[in-house]
Amino acid sequence: MRIFLALAALLALSACGLKPMYAGGVQSASAQGLAAVEVPAIQGRGGWLVKNALDARLGVGGEQTPQYRLDVRLDDSLEALGVLNDDTISRERRILRARYQLVDLATGSVLLDATAGSDAGIDVVSSEYATIAAEQKALENLALEVADQMATQVALTLRSRGGAPRPAQP
Structure with missing residues (x-):
């Protein structure tokens, strides 16, 4: 019966309609689309x-000509979370938020306008x-988390558009 x-x-799982985003490896439409995203300095x-x-996740640095630009604005803050009776801080919270836009370089249109963010608690010690x-x-870990969120959303956006970059114009 269990079998x-x-x-x-x-x-039932095979009939659910899910398909791997990166099926086909680096030749997949998703991977090709991500490789065509340029990330300016932040x-x-x-x-x-x-x-x-982001460069590591998007596959930047390959042969692909940039067709999209990912504009990112960060808000990095550190706030006191736990304050003792003598007004010393015992715990902090680091918050990293990103507002980002995926821009089609050919048309200038914004394909994605979203935010990503994460936070981490930090113990304040005597040292x-x-x-x-x-x-x-904490900042290093938050940067990785925010980049993961952004790369996933960019991949989903490019996949919904058809994923594959346009052929280069002569």
């Missing part, structure tokens, strides 16, 4: 981290060095 239920579940240390993470190191590590 029958397992087989029925597998059949201001600040957080911007540098997000840009590097100032340890606290600064924790703040920097």
Whole structure:
């Protein structure tokens, strides 16, 4: 009976209509579309981290001619979360938010206008060095998370448009 239920579940799953976004590897329409996205420099240390993470996820640096531009504005803030009786901070929260737009370079139209963000809690300890190191590590982790969110949304947007970049115009 269990085997029958397992087989029925597998059949139902195969009929759900889901298909892999990156089927076909680097030759897939999604991968080709992502490789055609240019990410200009983003201001600040957080911007540098997000840009590097986006470049890695989008496959930038290949042979593809840029056909899209991803404009990103970051808001990086650090706020006190826990304050003790003697007005010292015991916990901080680092928040990284990105507002981004995917622009079609040929037409100038905005294909995607969205936000991404994440936050992390940081314990403030007696060692100032340890606290600064924790703040920097939190920024690195948040940059990766925000870049992942943005790359996923860009991939979905390009996939819904047909994914494959247009042929180069002579």
